[in-house]
Every structure is written in structure tokens, then in C-alpha cells.
Amino acid sequence: xxxxxxxxxxxxxxxxxxxxxxxxxxxxxxxxxxxxxxxxxxxxxxxxxxxxxxxxxxxxxxxxxxxxxxxxxxxxxxxxxxxxxxxxxxxxxxxxxxxxxxxxxxxxxxxxxxxxxxxxxxxxxxxxxxxxxxxxxxxxxxxxxxxxxxxxxxxxxxxxxxxxxxxxxxxxxxxxxxxxxxxxxxxxxxxxxxxxxxxxxxxxxxxxxxxxxxxxxxxxxxxxxxxxxxxxxxxxxxxxxxxxxxxxxxxxxxxxxxxxxxxxxxxxxxxxxxxxxxxxxxxxxxxxxxxxxxxxxxxxxxxxxxxxxxxxxxx
Amino acid sequence: xxxxxxxxxxxxxxxxxxxxxxxxxxxxxxxxxxxxxxxxxxxxxxxxxxxxxxxxxxxxxxxxxxxxxxxxxxxxxxxxxxxxxxxxxxxxxxxxxxxxxxxxxxxxxxxxxxxxxxxxxxxxxxxxxxxxxxxxxxxxxxxxxxxxxxxxxxxxxxxxxxxxxxxxxxxxxxxxxxxxxxxxxxxxxxxxxxxxxxxxxxxxxxxxxxxxxxxxxxxxxxxxxxxxxxxxxxxxxxxxxxxxxxxxxxxxxxxxxxxxxxxxxxxxxxxxxxxxxxxxxxxxxxxxxxxxxxxxxxxxxxxxxxxxxxxxxxx
Amino acid sequence: xxxxxxxxxxxxxxxxxxxxxxxxxxxxxxxxxxxxxxxxxxxxxxxxxxxxxxxxxxxxxxxxxxxxxxxxxxxxxxxxxxxxxxxxxxxxxxxxxxxxxxxxxxxxxxxxxxxxxxxxxxxxxxxxxxxxxxxxxxxxxxxxxxxxxxxxxxxxxxxxxxxxxxxxxxxxxxxxxxxxxxxxxxxxxxxxxxxxxxxxxxxxxxxxxxxxxxxxxxxxxxxxxxxxxxxxxxxxxxxxxxxxxxxxxxxxxxxxxxxxxxxxxxxxxxxxxxxxxxxxxxxxxxxxxxxxxxxxxxxxxxxxxxxxxxxxxxx
Numbered sequence: 040x041x042x043x044x045x046x047x048x049x050x051x052x053x054x055x056x057x058x059x060x061x062x063x064x065x066x067x068x069x070x071x072x073x074x075x076x077x078x079x080x081x082x083x084x085x086x087x088x089x090x091x092x093x094x095x096x097x098x099x100x101x102x103x104x105x106x107x108x109x110x111x112x113x114x115x116x117x118x119x120x121x122x123x124x125x126x127x128x129x130x131x132x133x134x135x136x137x138x139x140x141x142x143x144x145x146x147x148x149x150x151x152x153x154x155x156x157x158x159x160x161x162x163x164x165x166x167x168x169x170x171x172x173x174x175x176x177x178x179x180x181x182x183x184x185x186x187x188x189x190x191x192x193x194x195x196x197x198x199x200x201x202x203x204x205x206x207x208x209x210x211x212x213x214x215x216x217x218x219x220x221x222x223x224x225x226x227x228x229x230x231x232x233x234x235x236x237x238x239x240x241x242x243x244x245x246x247x248x249x250x251x252x253x254x255x256x257x258x259x260x261x262x263x264x265x266x267x268x269x270x271x272x273x274x275x276x277x278x279x280x281x282x283x284x285x286x287x288x289x290x291x292x293x294x295x296x297x298x299x300x301x302x303x304x305x306x307x308x309x310x311x312x313x314x315x316x317x318x319x320x321x322x323x324x325x326x327x328x329x330x331x332x333x334x335x336x337x338x339x340x341x342x343x344x345x346x347x348x349x350x351x352x353x354x
Numbered sequence: 355x356x357x358x359x360x361x362x363x364x365x366x367x368x369x370x371x372x373x374x375x376x377x378x379x380x381x382x383x384x385x386x387x388x389x390x391x392x393x394x395x396x397x398x399x400x401x402x403x404x405x406x407x408x409x410x411x412x413x414x415x416x417x418x419x420x421x422x423x424x425x426x427x428x429x430x431x432x433x434x435x436x437x438x439x440x441x442x443x444x445x446x447x448x449x450x451x452x453x454x455x456x457x458x459x460x461x462x463x464x465x466x467x468x469x470x471x472x473x474x475x476x477x478x479x480x481x482x483x484x485x486x487x488x489x490x491x492x493x494x495x496x497x498x499x500x501x502x503x504x505x506x507x508x509x510x511x512x513x514x515x516x517x518x519x520x521x522x523x524x525x526x527x528x529x530x531x532x533x534x535x536x537x538x539x540x541x542x543x544x545x546x547x548x549x550x551x552x553x554x555x556x557x558x559x560x561x562x563x564x565x566x567x568x569x570x571x572x573x574x575x576x577x578x579x580x581x582x583x584x585x586x587x588x589x590x591x592x593x594x595x596x597x598x599x600x601x602x603x604x605x606x607x608x609x610x611x612x613x614x615x616x617x618x619x620x621x622x623x624x625x626x627x628x629x630x631x632x633x634x635x636x637x638x639x640x641x642x643x644x645x646x647x648x649x650x651x652x653x654x655x656x657x658x659x660x661x662x663x664x665x666x667x668x669x
Numbered sequence: 670x671x672x673x674x675x676x677x678x679x680x681x682x683x684x685x686x687x688x689x690x691x692x693x694x695x696x697x698x699x700x701x702x703x704x705x706x707x708x709x710x711x712x713x714x715x716x717x718x719x720x721x722x723x724x725x726x727x728x729x730x731x732x733x734x735x736x737x738x739x740x741x742x743x744x745x746x747x748x749x750x751x752x753x754x755x756x757x758x759x760x761x762x763x764x765x766x767x768x769x770x771x772x773x774x775x776x777x778x779x780x781x782x783x784x785x786x787x788x789x790x791x792x793x794x795x796x797x798x799x800x801x802x803x804x805x806x807x808x809x810x811x812x813x814x815x816x817x818x819x820x821x822x823x824x825x826x827x828x829x830x831x832x833x834x835x836x837x838x839x840x841x842x843x844x845x846x847x848x849x850x851x852x853x854x855x856x857x858x859x860x861x862x863x864x865x866x867x868x869x870x871x872x873x874x875x876x877x878x879x880x881x882x883x884x885x886x887x888x889x890x891x892x893x894x895x896x897x898x899x900x901x902x903x904x905x906x907x908x909x910x911x912x913x914x915x916x917x918x919x920x921x922x923x924x925x926x927x928x929x930x931x932x933x934x935x936x937x938x939x940x941x942x943x944x945x946x947x948x949x950x951x952x953x954x955x956x957x958x959x960x961x962x963x964x965x966x967x968x969x970x971x972x973x974x975x976x977x978x979x980x981x982x983x984x
Contacts, residue, residue, distance in 0.1 A: 446793060447775060448794060448796075450777060450779075450796065466796035482797055484796045484814035484815065484832075500815055502813065502814045502832035502833065504813070504832075518815075518833055518871065520871060523832055524867075528907070534905045534923045536907070538829075556833065556871050556893075558869070558871055596911070600909070600910075600946075614929070616928055618946065634946070634947060648947060662981050662984075
């Protein structure tokens, strides 16, 4: 979509350039044919060095943009971003297509595909599954009944998706207007499930707003787990049932989380970290260890805290 | 169903009236062609002013009924209520029908409808969805694959339901017998999803026992959320993933709940209230503010409590 | 599968016997035509009295086996067990078959069955359900849309399964290798849903690794609940939404768990126990009562603790 047309559609002041824009991304990751937005003063350095074609920005920050990046002056850059995401959203249709399928692959009756789907060799897809447009599935993967994989997602080889799994549903992103209503930020990224991953029944991995939500090779997730948009679950993680990761959190290799655990967003959790059941991670975990509690603390400390509380009770 | 027949079917003492009864409701809301029940002395004023045709009631309270309301004398009114709900339950069948569909609406292969379904204009329904008897769906609504909407429910316009969403499953209601077994209270109400609502993957909104469970206009719910029967989620609410609301709780406008939060039943939460992740609401929240913890407290107090506990640990 | 062939496939030292082996089980439950494994010194007495045909065991414990039980000497018995489970796994295919159906049973369009399925009388199965190989379903049971029942599971009579329920998905079991990758332990047991049970929308009951996960007669489980492999939910239990039970935990009769409650694995919870919302059970509950908190404590004590904490806050 031409920049001039985007600006016009949003009712913003016109700009002198008329580049073809192919998408939206963060300041850091935007390429010279992408838009970006600046709504957080903490990211000033990223604004100053962005390669984006144009940036939604308040007037007072417009001088900070690098040469070659156009300022799209507006009062609420996040809200304009939300509106703009709609222009780049995949057109979801109820049409079904015929996939390109490898040898020895079995597709049950009652499985539906979008357009341009590629499925590898030795795959089994059981009844009631839906595989959206442009999805690729590797070899020897098994989809149990009633799995949904949304458009543009990637599922690797030797993956097992249990019934009710949803891969690539929209991440939870909205910009709010002064009247209290919310505008959808279309989630134009995807979700990637790497090789040797297993996802338990009714677990959900949301698609990214930009780029990818990733579950890396060899990770095993139990039932009813929520992986929010733009998370990266590292290699060989173990998450027990009902864990929830908030947006953009990344775990290292061989991280373990006990049942009903959770994390805040935008955190990093170190390789080989073990988090007890119900652990609630509110800060980065920089050092491997055994942690528990909410807010999270050293696991031994948590036990000591329980002992202190027991003593408090008797006092 | 005739009152005399209901009484006979339940093995209760016969009554002199033989009105046609069309349903069951609370003492407060019951109309003159509905039954009700009295099993909680706190509701005596409601018993005294009910408009119900007849009320399941213990003998000792029978004198409290208004004129024109028949007493259905029994030992366990709640249990009789449970039995009676079965007489008014929708007959669920495996038959499928053809919906009435607006222009530009796309229905995928592999979508099934009950009888008497109405779907508006510009709607997209993806594969694997099921829409039960008598459901209405507004305009420009999008149902991702494998969504279920039970009979008699209403889904508004510009609604997005992600994969695995269930609207209108039975609320969780049972009356227990002295032998420890449980009798189902049929959930004869419905669920209403108003315009501009988005429900995340595998989220569930149960139908009401009487009347409606409602998610009001503009509310956005994330994945794996539980909304129990007879809840009312106010306008423009934000609920992060894995939140659970117990039965009959009502939230005001623009309430926000963080991930894995929960509430007890029959609560009211004020407009613009913000509840942190894992917040557990056990009482009404009468004043907007930022709250956290379980039991819920002022958010700053919760932070102070964590500091106190940290100090306790070092003592 | 012949013992010699198993040993050869695993690259273990050959054994003198060549019995036909039909499966794998715990030391305690293994029959004389089953394998077992010993990886926990706590179970030495069970090793000494096992009836298993052969046991994966470290060399230093090989002398403890009873006569008639062969030692399958290996460094990591749990890992060898994991590999061996694959030999006894059900072959999952995308093929669909025709069930044996009782009178007055209604099967909707769009329901798929594996091979050798038996469905009783007066059953209703709504669109989008999948019933795997060798499943039996009793009489007058109701499956709402988009339910999945995996192979070899049993569903009783007068059962209600709400939309999105998954019965018999794989329990969460893996053996880890020194390089940090995980090897699947095939879950060759099943799940049994007894008569008069109701499971809420999107609730999951995993299949057992050996033997059965069971939800006993008359239990009513709400939405989005996780029942791990080898759990036994006793008769007439009430679990509110989003409860999670870890593996091999057993509850007695008429146990009640509030919303978002959870348990550790391998616990026993006494008959008639009541656990408040969010209760986290970390030890056996040996005596009926009302419990709350995490870690779990007497319910009155939990209230007292909250009062103490409130006082601490004011200090």
C-alpha cells in the first residue's frame, strides 16, 4: 500500500514521499519499506536509529527521526498504529483449498484447508482439524482431532498437537480511544512451532503482532496453556498444565514451569531455570535456579517464608 | 406445562390451581406464568413480594407467600427446583438445519447449524463451527474454526470469536441429595455476546440458569477465560488470559483484569476498576482503583505487604 | 512383542528368556507378561516382589529381582522405559470407521469415528465430535459439538460432555536425555468416564500412562479443568472451573474444589474434603474438613493468617 494512501485513509497530514509500504514493525526491526510507531519515551534511541520508511509520532518528537524516515504526525501514535494494522491484515475467508501433500501422509475425512497449504511426508491429520492459508507442516507430524492452525503459521516435523490446540490465534492487542472503546491491533505476524514440539490438549499459542511467536525445538507443553503473542519458548522447555506466559516473554533452554505458573510480559528467563507450581514471574530471571512464589523468589526462601508465616500464625 | 402436571410429576401435594407454566425464574424476576423457589431465609422480602405463579417452599414459610401465588410445599425446595428445570429444558437433538443468511455472508464447508438460525450480512463462519437452534448472529461477525454456539444464544455484530470458543455451554448448577448424588439444574437461560466483542481462543461463556449471561458491547477477552452463568461483563472490559468469573458476578464499564485473575460469585465490580494479574476478588469492589492480591486489596497495600514479608524473611 | 526383540531394539545386553510381552506396567501392577522399570530406590520392596516378566534396572540393583523376573540391565531405566513404550503404542491413523450404534441414538452429520466403536441407546452426538478406535459409550449420553474422545477410552451412561471436552489425550510424560532433549513416554493406558458424570466446556481428562485415569460416577466438573494422567476423581466430586489435578492424585467421595484450585501429584484427598477457591494441595489430606490457601491449611487458619497479615501491614 502506498504511503500517501495510508496517510490519507487515516486522515493525517499528507507527506511528500509515496513509497510502497509492505507492513509494520517495531522501530528496531522495521525495514525501509515498513512503518513503525513511537509511543514510549524509553525507546528514543530506537527512534533515532530506526530504518522505518515512516513512523507514527507526536509532533514534539518528530525532530528525532533519522533522515530518510518520514514523520507521520499524530496525537496518539498507538491508536494510528492500530488503525494502520488493518491495512496489512490477511484477508480471512471461509473458502477452502487443496493442500500440497507429501507421500504417506494421511488426511482424515472432515479436515479442511485454506489455500496454499503444504504438508510434509508421513503426516497424520485427524478429523475436524483446520489448517489455514499458507501454512506449512513438516514431516511425521501428528494432529489429533479438532486442532486449528491459523493462516501463515509454521508447524515443524515430528510435532504432536493434541485435540483442541489452537496455533496462531490473534494476540491480545488493542489501542484504547478517549471514549473508552478499543481498536483492534491486527496481529499480522505468525506463530512457529518448531520440530519435536508437543502441545497438550486445548493449549493456545497466539500469533505475533509483528514477526513470530515461537515454540522452539523439543519443547513439551501440557494442557490448557496460554502462550501470548511474541513469546519465544526456548528449546526443550517443560511447562505443566495451565501455565500462562504474557506477551513478548522469552524463556531460555530447558526451562521448567510447574502447573498454573505464570509470567508478566517482556521478561527473559535464563536457561535451565526451574519455576515451582504457581510461581508468578514478575521480573527477569537472570540466573538459573529453583524459584517459587508470587512474586517469584528463591525456592528455599519461599519455604522459609512459609515457615515464618506458620510462626506468625502461632504468635 | 400445566401446574397440576408439574406437581404430579414431582410427587408433591396437589394444588387447587392449574395454570399453564412457561418457565422458572428467581423470586424477584418470576412473572405470573413462572415458577420460583425459596431456599434462603435472606430472601424473605422477595418471597413476600414475588409475582410467581407458584413457589417451591418449605411448609413453615408457606404463610409468607403473597395472595395469588401458590405454595408448592416440599422439604427441599432447591432439589424440587432442579427436578422442575428438566421440564422446561430445550430438547437438544443431533438434527441439523439450514440457516437464514444475509448477503455477502460466507459459510465454510463443514459448518453445521441447528434449526431456526439467523445469520446477518457479511459474516464469515470458518470450518468446524456449530451454531445451535434459534441462534442469531449479527452482521460482519467472524467465527474462526471450531467455535460452538449453543441453542438460543445471541451473538452481535462485528464480533470475533476465536477457535475453540464455546458460547452458551451449561452453567454449573446442581442440587445435592442426602445420599451425596447431584441433580442437574438445567440451564434454561442463554448467553448474549454483544456487538464489537472479541473472545480469545478456547474461552468459555456459560449460559444462564434463568435469563442471560451477557458480555457487553466492546469487551475484549483473551484466551482460556471462564465466564460462569449469569455473569454480566460490562462494556469495554479487558480480561487477560485464564481469568475466571464465578456465577452471577457483574463488572462495570472498562474494568480490567490481569491474567489468571478470578472472582467469587454474586459480586459487583465498579466501573474502571483495574485488578492486577492473579487478583482474587472476594468482595464487591465499590470504588474504582488499582487492586491486587488474594484476598484482594489496594494495589499499593499489596506492594507494601510484599515489602513487609521480605522484611519478615530477614528477621 | 518378544522380549528378545525388545532388548535388541533397545541395544541392551541380550537375555536368556524370550517370552511374549504384551505391555508395560508399574512394579506393583505388572503381570507376568509385562515389563516394568526400577528408577527410584524408594520402591525397592516393590522391585523385590514384582511379578513382571522383566524389569529395566541398573546393574547394582539387579540382584534384588525375584526369581522368574529378568533384569534388563541399563544405565537409565526411565529412559529405556520411554523408548519401550513406543513398541506398545496404539497405532493412530486418520482412517474412519462405522460404529455399532444402539436404538434411538442420534449421530449428527459431521461426526467421525475410528474403528470398532460401540455406542449405546438413546445417545446424542452433535456435530464435530470425534470418537477414536475401540471407544465404548454407554446409554443416554450426550456429546455436545466438537468433543474428542481418544482411542480405547470408555464413556459411561447418562454422561454429558460439553463442547471442546477432550477425553484421553496423552498424559504428560517424558524421560530426559543427558543432552537435554526429552523422549516421549507413550501413554498406553486410557481414560474412563463413569456414569452420570458431567464435564464442562474445554475440560481435559488425560489418558493414563499405564492402566486408567478415572472420573468416577456422579462427579461434575466445570469448564477448563485439567485432570492429569492416572488421577482418580472419586464419586460425586464437584470441581469448579479451572481446577488442575497433577498426575496420579486421587480424591475420595464428594470432594469439592473451588475455582482455580490445584494439587500436586500422587496425593490422596479424603472423602468429603472441601477445598476453597485457589487452594493448592501439596500433601495428602487425610481428614475431611474445609481447607484453603497455598500451601493448603485449615480454612479457619487461613482466615486467621489473613487477619495476621492485615495487622502486619499496619505495624
